[in-house]
Amino acid sequence: MNTTTTPWSSSSWRSLSALQQPDWPDPEALDVALDRLRTQPPLVFAGEARDLTTQLGSVCDGKAFLLQAGDCAESFDASADSTRDKLRVILQMAVVLTYSAGVPVVKVGRIAGQFAKPRSAPTERMDDVELPSFRGHIVNGHRFDAESRNPDPDRLLTAYNQSASTLNLLRAFTKGGFADLGRVQAWNREFVAESRAGQRYELVASEIERAMRFMEACGVNTTNTPAMHQVDFYTSHEALILPYEEALTRQDSMTGEWYDCSAHMLWIGERTRALDGAHVEFLRGVKNPIGTKIGPSATAADVLGLCETLNPEHIPGRLTLITRMGAELIKDKLPALLEAVREAGHPVVWACDPMHGNTFTAPDGRKTRHFEDILTEIKGFFEAHHTAGTVPGGVHIELTGDQVTECLGGAEEILDTDLSERYETMCDPRLNGRQSVDLAFRVSELLRTD
Protein backbone atom coordinates (compact mmCIF):
# COMPACT_ATOMS: atom_id res chain seq x y z
CA MET A 1 0.00 0.00 0.00
CA ASN A 2 1.46 3.34 -0.84
CA THR A 3 0.65 5.95 1.70
CA THR A 4 2.38 9.23 2.06
CA THR A 5 3.89 8.04 5.34
CA THR A 6 5.82 5.10 3.87
CA PRO A 7 9.24 6.10 2.52
CA TRP A 8 9.53 6.60 -1.21
CA SER A 9 12.51 5.85 -3.39
CA SER A 10 12.82 5.66 -7.17
CA SER A 11 12.66 1.85 -6.77
CA SER A 12 9.98 1.54 -4.05
CA TRP A 13 7.45 0.68 -6.79
CA ARG A 14 9.26 -2.66 -7.20
CA SER A 15 7.60 -4.19 -4.12
CA LEU A 16 4.13 -3.57 -5.58
CA SER A 17 2.20 -5.06 -8.45
CA ALA A 18 3.18 -3.41 -11.74
CA LEU A 19 0.56 -4.01 -14.41
CA GLN A 20 1.21 -3.83 -18.16
CA GLN A 21 4.91 -4.70 -17.97
CA PRO A 22 6.35 -6.85 -20.78
CA ASP A 23 7.84 -10.25 -20.08
CA TRP A 24 11.45 -9.41 -20.80
CA PRO A 25 12.93 -12.72 -22.01
CA ASP A 26 16.51 -11.88 -20.96
CA PRO A 27 16.67 -10.19 -17.50
CA GLU A 28 20.45 -9.70 -17.77
CA ALA A 29 20.15 -7.82 -21.04
CA LEU A 30 17.48 -5.67 -19.36
CA ASP A 31 19.89 -4.82 -16.52
CA VAL A 32 22.64 -3.90 -18.99
CA ALA A 33 20.27 -1.52 -20.81
CA LEU A 34 19.11 0.03 -17.53
CA ASP A 35 22.70 0.54 -16.36
CA ARG A 36 23.43 2.37 -19.61
CA LEU A 37 20.34 4.53 -19.19
CA ARG A 38 21.33 5.50 -15.65
CA THR A 39 24.56 7.05 -16.99
CA GLN A 40 22.87 9.10 -19.73
CA PRO A 41 22.20 12.83 -19.33
CA PRO A 42 18.68 13.88 -18.31
CA LEU A 43 16.37 14.69 -21.23
CA VAL A 44 14.65 17.53 -19.39
CA PHE A 45 15.68 19.63 -16.42
CA ALA A 46 14.07 19.99 -13.03
CA GLY A 47 13.71 23.76 -13.49
CA GLU A 48 11.71 23.24 -16.69
CA ALA A 49 9.39 20.79 -14.92
CA ARG A 50 8.92 23.34 -12.12
CA ASP A 51 8.04 26.04 -14.68
CA LEU A 52 5.41 23.73 -16.15
CA THR A 53 3.94 23.11 -12.69
CA THR A 54 3.67 26.87 -12.21
CA GLN A 55 1.95 27.31 -15.58
CA LEU A 56 -0.44 24.46 -14.83
CA GLY A 57 -1.14 26.15 -11.49
CA SER A 58 -2.55 29.04 -13.52
CA VAL A 59 -4.74 26.55 -15.39
CA CYS A 60 -6.27 25.45 -12.04
CA ASP A 61 -7.43 29.04 -11.52
CA GLY A 62 -8.72 29.51 -15.07
CA LYS A 63 -5.87 31.90 -15.88
CA ALA A 64 -4.46 29.59 -18.58
CA PHE A 65 -5.71 26.70 -20.72
CA LEU A 66 -3.94 23.36 -21.30
CA LEU A 67 -3.50 21.88 -24.77
CA GLN A 68 -1.93 18.44 -24.45
CA ALA A 69 -1.68 16.75 -27.83
CA GLY A 70 0.29 14.41 -30.01
CA ASP A 71 0.59 10.84 -31.12
CA CYS A 72 -1.06 7.82 -29.56
CA ALA A 73 2.11 5.80 -30.10
CA GLU A 74 5.21 7.46 -31.53
CA SER A 75 7.29 5.46 -33.97
CA PHE A 76 11.05 4.92 -34.01
CA ASP A 77 10.77 5.50 -37.77
CA ALA A 78 9.18 8.96 -37.51
CA SER A 79 10.84 11.56 -39.75
CA ALA A 80 11.91 15.07 -38.79
CA ASP A 81 9.19 16.32 -41.19
CA SER A 82 6.47 14.49 -39.30
CA THR A 83 7.68 15.94 -35.97
CA ARG A 84 7.68 19.42 -37.54
CA ASP A 85 4.18 18.95 -38.94
CA LYS A 86 2.81 17.70 -35.62
CA LEU A 87 4.29 20.71 -33.85
CA ARG A 88 2.88 22.99 -36.53
CA VAL A 89 -0.65 21.68 -35.98
CA ILE A 90 -0.36 22.05 -32.20
CA LEU A 91 0.87 25.64 -32.63
CA GLN A 92 -2.01 26.39 -35.00
CA MET A 93 -4.51 25.02 -32.51
CA ALA A 94 -2.88 26.95 -29.67
CA VAL A 95 -3.18 30.32 -31.45
CA VAL A 96 -6.89 29.80 -32.08
CA LEU A 97 -7.48 28.69 -28.49
CA THR A 98 -5.38 31.53 -27.03
CA TYR A 99 -7.41 34.12 -28.90
CA SER A 100 -10.76 32.68 -27.89
CA ALA A 101 -9.91 31.82 -24.29
CA GLY A 102 -8.16 35.15 -23.82
CA VAL A 103 -5.56 33.44 -21.63
CA PRO A 104 -2.20 31.77 -22.34
CA VAL A 105 -2.33 28.23 -23.71
CA VAL A 106 0.08 25.83 -22.03
CA LYS A 107 1.40 23.57 -24.79
CA VAL A 108 2.34 20.01 -23.83
CA GLY A 109 3.10 17.42 -26.53
CA ARG A 110 2.47 13.70 -26.32
CA ILE A 111 5.86 13.62 -27.93
CA ALA A 112 9.56 12.84 -27.51
CA GLY A 113 8.94 9.71 -25.45
CA GLN A 114 5.37 8.49 -26.06
CA PHE A 115 6.52 5.00 -26.99
CA ALA A 116 4.77 2.67 -24.51
CA LYS A 117 1.25 1.30 -24.88
CA PRO A 118 -0.99 -0.50 -22.38
CA ARG A 119 -2.95 -3.32 -24.01
CA SER A 120 -6.26 -4.95 -23.21
CA ALA A 121 -4.80 -8.44 -23.84
CA PRO A 122 -1.20 -9.69 -23.40
CA THR A 123 -1.30 -11.65 -26.64
CA GLU A 124 -2.79 -11.21 -30.08
CA ARG A 125 -4.03 -13.96 -32.36
CA MET A 126 -4.07 -14.03 -36.16
CA ASP A 127 -5.45 -17.20 -37.68
CA ASP A 128 -3.58 -19.94 -35.80
CA VAL A 129 -0.68 -17.82 -34.61
CA GLU A 130 -0.60 -16.28 -31.13
CA LEU A 131 2.10 -13.70 -30.33
CA PRO A 132 2.76 -11.11 -27.60
CA SER A 133 0.75 -7.93 -28.20
CA PHE A 134 2.49 -4.85 -29.58
CA ARG A 135 3.37 -2.70 -26.53
CA GLY A 136 4.89 0.29 -28.29
CA HIS A 137 8.28 0.75 -29.90
CA ILE A 138 9.99 1.01 -26.50
CA VAL A 139 9.19 -2.71 -26.02
CA ASN A 140 8.75 -4.54 -29.33
CA GLY A 141 8.04 -4.19 -33.04
CA HIS A 142 4.65 -3.66 -34.65
CA ARG A 143 5.10 -6.31 -37.36
CA PHE A 144 3.22 -9.51 -36.60
CA ASP A 145 6.03 -12.05 -36.40
CA ALA A 146 7.70 -13.75 -33.46
CA GLU A 147 11.03 -11.94 -33.76
CA SER A 148 9.51 -8.50 -33.97
CA ARG A 149 7.09 -9.09 -31.08
CA ASN A 150 9.83 -10.32 -28.76
CA PRO A 151 10.44 -7.65 -26.05
CA ASP A 152 13.94 -6.24 -26.66
CA PRO A 153 15.63 -4.17 -23.90
CA ASP A 154 17.89 -2.42 -26.45
CA ARG A 155 14.71 -0.61 -27.42
CA LEU A 156 14.86 1.26 -24.08
CA LEU A 157 18.09 2.88 -25.26
CA THR A 158 16.67 3.59 -28.69
CA ALA A 159 13.66 5.21 -27.02
CA TYR A 160 16.00 7.43 -25.02
CA ASN A 161 18.02 8.42 -28.11
CA GLN A 162 14.93 9.00 -30.22
CA SER A 163 13.44 11.17 -27.45
CA ALA A 164 16.68 13.18 -27.29
CA SER A 165 16.73 13.88 -31.01
CA THR A 166 13.01 14.74 -31.14
CA LEU A 167 13.43 17.06 -28.17
CA ASN A 168 16.40 18.73 -29.83
CA LEU A 169 14.30 19.37 -32.92
CA LEU A 170 11.42 20.73 -30.84
CA ARG A 171 13.73 23.06 -28.93
CA ALA A 172 15.16 24.36 -32.22
CA PHE A 173 11.74 24.83 -33.83
CA THR A 174 10.09 26.52 -30.86
CA LYS A 175 12.94 28.95 -30.18
CA GLY A 176 14.32 29.42 -33.69
CA GLY A 177 11.55 31.24 -35.56
CA PHE A 178 9.27 28.39 -36.68
CA ALA A 179 6.73 29.31 -33.99
CA ASP A 180 6.51 32.97 -35.09
CA LEU A 181 2.95 34.17 -34.46
CA GLY A 182 2.65 35.76 -37.93
CA ARG A 183 3.71 32.53 -39.51
CA VAL A 184 1.31 30.38 -37.49
CA GLN A 185 -1.48 32.81 -38.32
CA ALA A 186 -0.59 32.50 -42.04
CA TRP A 187 -0.98 28.71 -41.79
CA ASN A 188 -4.36 29.18 -40.14
CA ARG A 189 -5.33 31.57 -42.94
CA GLU A 190 -4.37 28.93 -45.46
CA PHE A 191 -6.49 26.40 -43.56
CA VAL A 192 -9.49 28.75 -43.51
CA ALA A 193 -9.12 29.49 -47.24
CA GLU A 194 -8.98 25.80 -48.13
CA SER A 195 -11.47 24.45 -45.62
CA ARG A 196 -15.08 23.69 -46.41
CA ALA A 197 -15.89 25.15 -43.01
CA GLY A 198 -13.81 28.20 -43.94
CA GLN A 199 -16.61 30.76 -43.66
CA ARG A 200 -17.46 29.62 -40.18
CA TYR A 201 -13.86 30.27 -39.10
CA GLU A 202 -13.25 33.39 -41.19
CA LEU A 203 -14.38 35.68 -38.38
CA VAL A 204 -11.96 34.32 -35.76
CA ALA A 205 -9.06 34.34 -38.24
CA SER A 206 -9.77 37.97 -39.20
CA GLU A 207 -10.11 39.00 -35.57
CA ILE A 208 -6.69 37.54 -34.75
CA GLU A 209 -5.21 39.60 -37.60
CA ARG A 210 -6.92 42.74 -36.36
CA ALA A 211 -5.58 42.13 -32.88
CA MET A 212 -2.05 41.77 -34.28
CA ARG A 213 -2.39 45.00 -36.29
CA PHE A 214 -3.80 46.74 -33.22
CA MET A 215 -0.73 45.76 -31.18
CA GLU A 216 1.57 47.11 -33.92
CA ALA A 217 -0.45 50.32 -34.11
CA CYS A 218 -0.14 50.79 -30.36
CA GLY A 219 3.62 50.71 -30.72
CA VAL A 220 4.29 47.13 -29.63
CA ASN A 221 7.26 46.24 -31.78
CA THR A 222 6.24 42.70 -32.63
CA THR A 223 9.50 42.12 -34.51
CA ASN A 224 11.57 42.52 -31.36
CA THR A 225 9.19 40.87 -28.91
CA PRO A 226 10.33 37.30 -28.10
CA ALA A 227 6.78 36.32 -27.09
CA MET A 228 5.76 36.80 -30.74
CA HIS A 229 8.45 34.50 -32.12
CA GLN A 230 9.09 31.84 -29.53
CA VAL A 231 6.93 29.53 -27.47
CA ASP A 232 7.40 27.32 -24.42
CA PHE A 233 6.68 23.77 -25.41
CA TYR A 234 6.74 20.85 -22.98
CA THR A 235 6.93 17.08 -23.44
CA SER A 236 4.87 14.31 -21.85
CA HIS A 237 4.17 10.61 -22.11
CA GLU A 238 2.46 7.80 -20.23
CA ALA A 239 4.85 6.57 -17.52
CA LEU A 240 4.18 2.91 -18.21
CA ILE A 241 7.47 1.01 -18.41
CA LEU A 242 8.65 1.68 -14.87
CA PRO A 243 12.26 0.39 -15.11
CA TYR A 244 12.83 2.98 -17.88
CA GLU A 245 11.29 5.80 -15.86
CA GLU A 246 13.26 4.78 -12.75
CA ALA A 247 16.55 4.77 -14.68
CA LEU A 248 15.95 8.35 -15.82
CA THR A 249 14.95 9.62 -12.39
CA ARG A 250 17.52 11.96 -10.86
CA GLN A 251 17.92 14.02 -7.71
CA ASP A 252 17.89 17.73 -8.43
CA SER A 253 21.07 19.31 -7.12
CA MET A 254 19.33 22.62 -6.35
CA THR A 255 16.45 21.29 -4.23
CA GLY A 256 17.37 17.68 -3.40
CA GLU A 257 14.02 16.61 -4.87
CA TRP A 258 13.56 13.75 -7.34
CA TYR A 259 12.50 14.33 -10.94
CA ASP A 260 11.73 11.85 -13.68
CA CYS A 261 13.90 13.45 -16.34
CA SER A 262 12.43 11.45 -19.27
CA ALA A 263 9.79 14.19 -19.86
CA HIS A 264 8.43 17.34 -18.28
CA MET A 265 5.06 15.78 -17.46
CA LEU A 266 4.17 12.11 -16.96
CA TRP A 267 0.77 10.55 -16.72
CA ILE A 268 -0.73 7.33 -15.36
CA GLY A 269 -3.02 5.45 -17.73
CA GLU A 270 -6.56 4.28 -17.09
CA ARG A 271 -5.41 0.67 -16.70
CA THR A 272 -2.61 1.37 -14.19
CA ARG A 273 -4.15 3.91 -11.81
CA ALA A 274 -4.84 1.45 -8.92
CA LEU A 275 -4.08 3.23 -5.66
CA ASP A 276 -2.08 0.28 -4.33
CA GLY A 277 -0.27 -0.28 -7.63
CA ALA A 278 3.32 0.35 -8.68
CA HIS A 279 2.57 3.23 -11.08
CA VAL A 280 0.91 5.40 -8.45
CA GLU A 281 3.74 4.55 -6.03
CA PHE A 282 6.41 5.61 -8.53
CA LEU A 283 4.81 8.87 -9.59
CA ARG A 284 3.86 10.01 -6.09
CA GLY A 285 7.55 10.55 -5.33
CA VAL A 286 8.74 12.50 -8.37
CA LYS A 287 8.16 16.23 -8.36
CA ASN A 288 7.23 16.62 -12.04
CA PRO A 289 3.72 17.76 -12.86
CA ILE A 290 1.78 14.53 -13.32
CA GLY A 291 -1.55 13.44 -14.71
CA THR A 292 -3.84 10.51 -14.31
CA LYS A 293 -6.50 9.30 -16.66
CA ILE A 294 -9.98 8.99 -15.15
CA GLY A 295 -12.37 6.64 -16.94
CA PRO A 296 -16.08 5.93 -16.41
CA SER A 297 -15.50 3.25 -13.76
CA ALA A 298 -13.72 5.69 -11.41
CA THR A 299 -15.64 6.49 -8.22
CA ALA A 300 -15.40 9.73 -6.27
CA ALA A 301 -13.47 7.76 -3.61
CA ASP A 302 -10.96 6.56 -6.25
CA VAL A 303 -10.40 10.09 -7.48
CA LEU A 304 -10.03 11.55 -3.98
CA GLY A 305 -7.58 8.75 -3.13
CA LEU A 306 -5.50 9.68 -6.17
CA CYS A 307 -5.58 13.37 -5.23
CA GLU A 308 -4.48 12.65 -1.67
CA THR A 309 -1.74 10.21 -2.63
CA LEU A 310 -0.36 12.10 -5.63
CA ASN A 311 -0.73 15.64 -4.31
CA PRO A 312 -0.85 15.53 -0.50
CA GLU A 313 0.58 19.04 -0.28
CA HIS A 314 -2.19 20.49 -2.48
CA ILE A 315 0.27 22.11 -4.88
CA PRO A 316 -1.64 23.79 -7.74
CA GLY A 317 -0.44 22.44 -11.11
CA ARG A 318 1.03 19.26 -9.63
CA LEU A 319 -1.93 17.05 -10.63
CA THR A 320 -3.99 16.98 -13.81
CA LEU A 321 -7.07 14.76 -13.89
CA ILE A 322 -7.63 13.73 -17.50
CA THR A 323 -11.19 12.49 -17.82
CA ARG A 324 -12.00 10.09 -20.68
CA MET A 325 -15.61 9.11 -20.21
CA GLY A 326 -17.03 8.92 -23.72
CA ALA A 327 -19.56 11.29 -25.30
CA GLU A 328 -22.51 9.36 -23.85
CA LEU A 329 -21.29 8.84 -20.30
CA ILE A 330 -19.69 12.17 -19.49
CA LYS A 331 -23.00 13.80 -18.49
CA ASP A 332 -23.66 11.06 -15.95
CA LYS A 333 -20.19 10.41 -14.63
CA LEU A 334 -18.35 13.72 -14.44
CA PRO A 335 -20.58 15.89 -12.17
CA ALA A 336 -20.15 13.74 -9.02
CA LEU A 337 -16.36 13.73 -9.46
CA LEU A 338 -16.21 17.49 -9.94
CA GLU A 339 -18.24 18.03 -6.83
CA ALA A 340 -16.22 15.60 -4.68
CA VAL A 341 -12.88 17.16 -5.66
CA ARG A 342 -14.22 20.69 -5.22
CA GLU A 343 -15.68 19.85 -1.79
CA ALA A 344 -12.39 18.29 -0.67
CA GLY A 345 -10.54 21.44 -1.76
CA HIS A 346 -8.01 19.75 -4.03
CA PRO A 347 -6.44 22.09 -6.57
CA VAL A 348 -6.41 20.10 -9.82
CA VAL A 349 -6.30 20.78 -13.52
CA TRP A 350 -9.32 19.15 -15.13
CA ALA A 351 -8.57 18.15 -18.72
CA CYS A 352 -10.82 16.38 -21.20
CA ASP A 353 -9.50 13.46 -23.24
CA PRO A 354 -12.36 13.09 -25.74
CA MET A 355 -10.55 10.32 -27.64
CA HIS A 356 -10.28 7.17 -25.53
CA GLY A 357 -13.93 6.83 -24.52
CA ASN A 358 -15.10 7.14 -28.13
CA THR A 359 -13.28 4.37 -29.98
CA PHE A 360 -15.28 1.84 -31.97
CA THR A 361 -14.70 -0.67 -34.73
CA ALA A 362 -15.67 0.34 -38.28
CA PRO A 363 -17.28 -2.19 -40.64
CA ASP A 364 -13.86 -2.94 -42.16
CA GLY A 365 -12.49 -3.94 -38.73
CA ARG A 366 -10.38 -0.81 -38.20
CA LYS A 367 -10.51 1.10 -34.90
CA THR A 368 -11.90 4.58 -35.41
CA ARG A 369 -13.50 7.58 -33.70
CA HIS A 370 -16.02 10.09 -34.96
CA PHE A 371 -15.22 13.82 -34.98
CA GLU A 372 -18.75 14.58 -33.73
CA ASP A 373 -18.38 12.25 -30.72
CA ILE A 374 -15.10 13.94 -29.85
CA LEU A 375 -16.78 17.34 -30.01
CA THR A 376 -19.81 16.10 -28.05
CA GLU A 377 -17.59 14.88 -25.20
CA ILE A 378 -15.79 18.25 -25.09
CA LYS A 379 -19.16 20.05 -24.99
CA GLY A 380 -20.30 17.75 -22.17
CA PHE A 381 -17.08 18.53 -20.32
CA PHE A 382 -17.64 22.30 -20.56
CA GLU A 383 -21.28 21.96 -19.54
CA ALA A 384 -20.50 19.82 -16.48
CA HIS A 385 -17.88 22.34 -15.31
CA HIS A 386 -20.21 25.23 -15.93
CA THR A 387 -22.88 23.60 -13.76
CA ALA A 388 -20.43 22.63 -11.00
CA GLY A 389 -18.72 26.03 -10.98
CA THR A 390 -15.34 24.36 -11.61
CA VAL A 391 -12.72 25.20 -14.24
CA PRO A 392 -12.61 23.27 -17.55
CA GLY A 393 -8.83 23.46 -17.77
CA GLY A 394 -7.87 21.87 -21.04
CA VAL A 395 -8.05 19.20 -23.68
CA HIS A 396 -5.95 16.11 -24.38
CA ILE A 397 -5.94 15.08 -28.03
CA GLU A 398 -4.43 12.31 -30.17
CA LEU A 399 -3.36 13.80 -33.48
CA THR A 400 -0.82 13.85 -36.24
CA GLY A 401 0.13 16.57 -38.70
CA ASP A 402 -0.18 14.10 -41.57
CA GLN A 403 -3.32 13.83 -43.69
CA VAL A 404 -4.19 10.35 -42.46
CA THR A 405 -7.67 8.84 -42.65
CA GLU A 406 -8.14 7.31 -39.21
CA CYS A 407 -10.98 9.28 -37.57
CA LEU A 408 -14.34 9.79 -39.27
CA GLY A 409 -16.07 13.11 -39.96
CA GLY A 410 -14.72 16.64 -39.83
CA ALA A 411 -15.31 19.46 -42.31
CA GLU A 412 -13.62 17.44 -45.06
CA GLU A 413 -15.75 14.52 -44.14
CA ILE A 414 -13.95 11.20 -43.87
CA LEU A 415 -16.32 8.27 -44.38
CA ASP A 416 -15.84 4.73 -43.16
CA THR A 417 -15.19 3.73 -46.76
CA ASP A 418 -12.20 6.16 -46.79
CA LEU A 419 -10.39 4.66 -43.79
CA SER A 420 -8.21 2.32 -45.84
CA GLU A 421 -6.78 5.23 -47.89
CA ARG A 422 -4.23 6.31 -45.32
CA TYR A 423 -4.59 4.40 -42.06
CA GLU A 424 -1.12 4.51 -40.50
CA THR A 425 -1.47 4.52 -36.73
CA MET A 426 0.26 1.77 -34.77
CA CYS A 427 -2.34 2.00 -32.03
CA ASP A 428 -5.35 4.35 -31.73
CA PRO A 429 -6.91 6.46 -34.54
CA ARG A 430 -5.65 10.06 -34.60
CA LEU A 431 -7.19 13.26 -35.86
CA ASN A 432 -5.36 14.38 -39.00
CA GLY A 433 -3.91 17.88 -39.43
CA ARG A 434 -7.09 19.43 -40.80
CA GLN A 435 -9.42 17.71 -38.37
CA SER A 436 -7.22 18.96 -35.52
CA VAL A 437 -7.32 22.62 -36.59
CA ASP A 438 -11.02 22.20 -37.30
CA LEU A 439 -11.48 20.96 -33.72
CA ALA A 440 -9.55 23.93 -32.32
CA PHE A 441 -11.93 26.35 -34.09
CA ARG A 442 -14.93 24.42 -32.77
CA VAL A 443 -13.54 24.40 -29.21
CA SER A 444 -12.80 28.11 -29.55
CA GLU A 445 -16.54 28.64 -30.06
CA LEU A 446 -17.12 26.96 -26.69
CA LEU A 447 -14.40 28.97 -24.98
CA ARG A 448 -15.59 32.40 -26.03
CA THR A 449 -17.27 34.17 -23.22
CA ASP A 450 -18.59 37.15 -25.25
Ligand code: PEP
Ligand atom coordinates in the same frame (compact mmCIF):
# COMPACT_ATOMS: atom_id res chain seq x y z
C1 PEP B 1 -3.59 6.75 -24.27
O1 PEP B 1 -3.61 7.91 -23.81
O2 PEP B 1 -3.07 6.48 -25.37
C2 PEP B 1 -4.28 5.67 -23.51
C3 PEP B 1 -3.96 4.40 -23.66
O3 PEP B 1 -5.25 6.16 -22.72
P1 PEP B 1 -6.07 5.49 -21.51
O4 PEP B 1 -5.05 5.11 -20.47
O5 PEP B 1 -6.96 6.62 -21.08
O6 PEP B 1 -6.82 4.33 -22.07
Ligand code: CO
Ligand atom coordinates in the same frame (compact mmCIF):
# COMPACT_ATOMS: atom_id res chain seq x y z
CO1 CO C 1 -4.33 6.23 -27.42
